[in-house]
């Protein structure tokens with residue numbers, strides 16, 4: 278293992294690149310002459326990651342990225358057979374599960390990986406928050422991250438309806454009703470999402486377009502900016518270590534950090550294969566819009582804390598509709614979450630900000646508590 282103390286002074290990347298190129302021959306030199314990869318390779322050779330007792334949290338961004346890639350690959354495979362439409366969606370998923378060779382495996386990996394990815398994303402977001410990785414100059418990395426978080430929740434919400442089964446149909450009805458509670462624009466948002474007043478085949482087409490075209494384009498755009506910023510700025514050292522002014526050990530990204538990431542991805546792949554094989558994702562029964570809603574209908578686990586928050590609000594708060602007040606409160610909280618780096622000025626100036634640490638822990642405890650309550654209630 279190759280450990281260095283503190284960041285070595287950066288060399289002139291062009292000089293390194295020219296040196297590297299001149300040492301290469303064959304395909305590498307041919308490509309370098311045409312694409313000018315030298316500076317990129319020089320950057321990757323010099324890239325390093327702080328190594329300390331909190332370093333384990335740095336692996337969750339890469340893990341989320343890996344699971345996102347699994348989603349893209351398995352999603353494209355599913356597209357070969359999936360057919361959106363009220364009369365064909367459920368049947369096409371049934372065909373994938375029963376007739377297509379390894380179709381059940383691909384679909385189960387897609388569904389399990391979606392859940393693991395959202396779990397990994399929550400860990401990444403809150404670890405970055407608690408290590409104050411959002412402080413200057415990384416404000417835009419945080420902002421693109423929060424937008425990615427919303428996009429990923431959008432993937433979860435839109436994907437849930439695609440098999441067109443009973444549970445998904447009623448969960449989407451409830452979910453879109455919640456969007457309808459937003460003051461002033463709520464009804465327009467509800468109609469825009471549903472493509473009418475009710476959840477129908479039109480809703481399915483819209484969710485399909487969102488899931489396979491609109492959200493992927495937005496996600497790739499945001500992800501590119503997020504990753505580009507990380508390359509430019511490197512990974513931050515936690516504020517607590519920075520304040521001690523102790524020399525920080527830095528681990529070269531290639532191969533040391535990257536090989537560790539690979540081990541994590543390998544374990545995740547094994548976990549996905551085991552989960553998909555031992556507990557294939559269920560399909561349920563085909564949606565019947567005229568049937569009564571199944572008893573105890575709940576949204577997916579990652580929306581439970583929001584659902585639970587709205588469920589126990591009184592019908593009227595200060596004379597206003599309880600759901601409307603709840604939805605407004607959640608929207609304001611999300612908006613503030615985006616602006617955290619600009620609100621926590623102390624951390625950006627290199628000082629401790631215990632109030633923000635307390636906000637982070639309260640949010641974590643609230644989300645876990647509400648999710649467990651929603652699950653067992």
Ligand code: HEM
Nearest residue numbers: 335338339341342402410411418419422423425426512513
């Ligand atoms: C699809 C979603 C996402 C992917 C694939 C992703 C990927 C990554 C990767 C690979 C890193 C570098 C390693 C690390 O620190 O873990 C990183 C860093 C970072 N991410 Fe994300 N991320 C995502 C979402 C988010 C979210 C939701 C937030 C916050 C709300 C966020 C905020 C940050 C910040 C501030 C850093 C810099 C941390 C530092 O320098 O210490 N990211 N991300």
